[in-house]
Every structure is written in C-alpha cells, then in structure tokens.
C-alpha cells in the first residue's frame with residue numbers, strides 16, 4: 550500500500566502522499582497542499598525541497614556518497630574518463646565501443662568555432678570576466694544554430710545528440726579561446742585528438758608548434774573534469790532545469806547555468822580558494838587570521854573551499870581530488886608552497902570546534918585550484934574549467950526536463966512580506 554503522511558491543520562486532517570526513491574529517499578508530496586489547505590510549503594533556498602524526480606545522480610550528503618547512474622564516483626574516477634562519464638551521465642549507461650566511437654566522433658567533429666562566432670570575442674574588453682564572456686557566447690550558439698535551438702521540446706529533442714555533443718565540445722573550445730583572447734594570443738584551432746589533450750592544445754600550443762602534453766597532465770585534467778560532471782540539484786543545475794522548464798532550448802539553458810555557476814559561493818569558490826591561499830602565502834601567515842575571520846559568521850570572510858550545502862560529513866570528490874593533487878605535483882616534480890598551506894589550513898580547521906560542530910569539511914574546490922595551477926591554468930580560468938566539466942550534468946538535466954511528458958514550468962511560490970495594500974499618491978503629495 551502507498552505510504553501517506555498525516556497533516557493536521559486547524560483541526561482538519563489531510564493525507565500527503567509519500568514518494569520513495571530507488572535508494573529509499575522519502576519525500577512528502579506537497580503538490581496539492583495549497584489547493585487542499587490554502588497553505589504552501591515554505592523552504593527558503595529550497596534546501597529541503599525535492600524539485601523533481603531524477604535518475605541521473607544519487608547524492609547522500611550525510612554519508613558522503615555520490616553516484617552517477619548508480620556508479621560510485623570513486624570507481625568512475627579510477628577507471629573511467631571525462632568523455633565516457635559524460636556519456637554515462639547524459640544517456641544513462643556506459644557506452645559500448647560503437648556508442649563511444651560515435652560520441653567521441655561528434656565531439657571531435659564539432660570542436661571548432663566558426664569565423665562568425667570567433668568575431669564575437671572582439672566585442673569584449675580583453676580583461677572582461679571570463680564567465681560573463683562564456684555565458685553570453687554559449688547563449689549565442691542558439692543564434693548560430695537556430696535549427697538545434699527551436700524552443701520546441703519535440704524538435705529540440707530530435708536534434709539532441711548533435712546539440713549535446715556540440716555544447717560539450719564548443720564550451721571547451723570557447724573556454725580555450727577566452728584564454729587566448731585575454732592573453733592577446735591568436736586562436737589555435739582544435740585537432741583530431743582526445744578531449745582533454747585538445748583543450749590543453751588549444752590553450753597552450755603556439756600556432757605552428759604543438760604543446761606536448763604530459764600523460765600525467767591529461768590524466769589530472771580528466772579526473773578534474775570527471776569529478777565535476779554532475780552534482781544533483783545544485784544552484785546551476787537547478788537553474789538549467791528552471792530555464793529549460795519554460796521550453797527554452799539547450800544552449801540558452803546552459804548559458805543560464807553558467808551564470809549561476811559564476812558566483813563565488815558556487816563555481817567561483819575555486820578561484821576564491823586560490824586568492825585566499827595566495828594571501829596567506831604573501832602575508833607569511835599560517836592561516837590563523839583566515840580561520841579567525843571565518844569564525845566571525847560573516848559571509849564575506851568564510852573559509853573558502855570549506856563547507857557544503859549537502860555534504861555534512863565529507864565531500865567524496867574532495868578525497869579523490871586531494872589525492873590527485875598530490876599525485877600530479879609529485880609526477881611533475883612541482884613543489885607548490887600553496888599546497889603545504891592548504892594542508893596546514895585543512896588540519897587546523899579540522900581540529901577547530903567551530904568547523905567541527907558545523908560539519909564544515911573541505912569541498913571539491915579546496916584542492917582543485919592547486920591542480921589547475923600545476924597544469925598552468927591561470928586562476929581566472931578556474932571557473933571556466935568547472936563549467937566545461939559540469940556541461941554533461943546540465944545537459945542531462947535539461948534533457949530530463951524536456952523529455953518529461955508530465956513536466957510543468959518551474960514556478961515556486963513565496964510568502965509575501967512587503968507592505969499591505971495602500972493607495973497611490975501623486976508625487977506632489979509625497980513628503
């Protein structure tokens with residue numbers, strides 16, 4: 550028999566259906582609450598609201614579990630790579646040899662940016678914030694490929710395979726071009742090589758002399774992108790779903806996700822971590838000042854790379870990335886003083902009651918910046934790399950919304966807390 554929960558309001562009893570997920574997660578179905586009772590469910594920031602049923606990613610924040618389509622992140626990080634995990638996240642199964650070939654082929658075929666789109670870059674100041682450029686250039690994909698971006702779910706789903714591959718591949722190329730543009734370097738066209746090698750090639754090769762990519766570097770970049778491939782209903786993914794729910798096309802919805810990711814409390818955190826570590830280094834501090842400031846409770850002085858909206862024990866990605874960071878630095882023979890500072894800071898915070906009692910642990914961003922630095926990626930490109938990694942998750946979530954025959958436009962409610970009704974007064978009568 551289906552489970553229900555009883556709700557008593559003003560001496561009346563109501564039954565709320567219970568939805569149980571495949572991993573046993575339970576939710577009260579409040580969809581009819583307002584119609585039946587006149588009440589809405591209040592949940593500022595949606596921290597305890599299931600906005601959808603999704604088959605993409607399972608996350609148990611209390612126990613530090615993250616699985617994509619059932620596969621533990623630890624296994625994917627060890628055995629898979631970014632492109633294969635992207636396929637898994639989007640299509641639900643690990644690809645066969647043939648499926649993998651077709652998917653990789655599409656990514657390679659659609660990597661280049663057409664001259665008309667290349668011209669867009671010239672319209673930006675050289676020091677424009679990279680995420681602002683990325684979001685607007687990705688939105689322009691809808692203008693350049695209107696046949697793939699009709700704002701009609703049925704038509705856009707019919708072209709989904711092509712649009713998805715284009716989005717993943719071109720976001721990567723646009724990211725590399727941003728780097729070149731901001732550094733006054735000419736555009737390096739993509740080559741017919743694997744995804745991560747191609748990103749490094751487009752960023753770092755000179756026009757006639759190829760950048761030789763060390764296998765450790767490709768591996769580290771693969772791990773980094775793979776660990777970002779999806780993360781359930783985070784701020785940017787929910788934004789993609791929200792925008793997509795209005796039947797907005799994939800490219801437009803992705804652009805909105807990129808905007809959401811740009812904030813320092815979300816994707817911008819990796820940049821903030823590096824600024825924090827660098828200041829500690831420059832001030833010859835041991836981190837004491839940052840820890841003390843972080844405990845003030847002010848949002849602007851938080852210990853960056855610490856804490857997570859859902860992981861309240863540990864972030865499984867942080868464990869993998871901490872190890873990957875050690876590995877790549879050792880293999881490349883890099884002795885980065887910021888790594889030592891990060892480790893000391895982590896140890897100090899993990900002994901401090903403020904952080905322990907609030908269950909604040911390092912998140913994925915705490916060490917990811919040090920890896921990117923080791924790969925030669927500048928700090929202002931960190932969130933761009935995050936966006937390249939997160940594209941498959943956004944795309945998979947957009948597809949779920951578009952393909953849901955019972956889906957409806959996302960439209961939360963609010964509790965109005967402004968002035969009650971009052972009458973308009975002409976300007977001459979206002980104090």
Ligand code: ACO
Nearest residue numbers: 814815816818843846851852853854855856857858907912
């Ligand atoms: N440093 C110091 N104190 C913190 C931190 C931090 N990094 N994070 C949370 N707290 C404190 C809060 O002030 C609050 O204290 P209080 O109970 O005394 O009021 C308590 O811990 C609980 O914090 P919440 O605000 O409930 O945490 P929430 O789940 O809303 O926020 C967030 C999560 C945004 C990630 C937060 O921990 C944060 O700002 N961290 C730093 C930024 C960061 O690293 N973001 C990356 C997240 S991972 C990602 O997006 C890929």
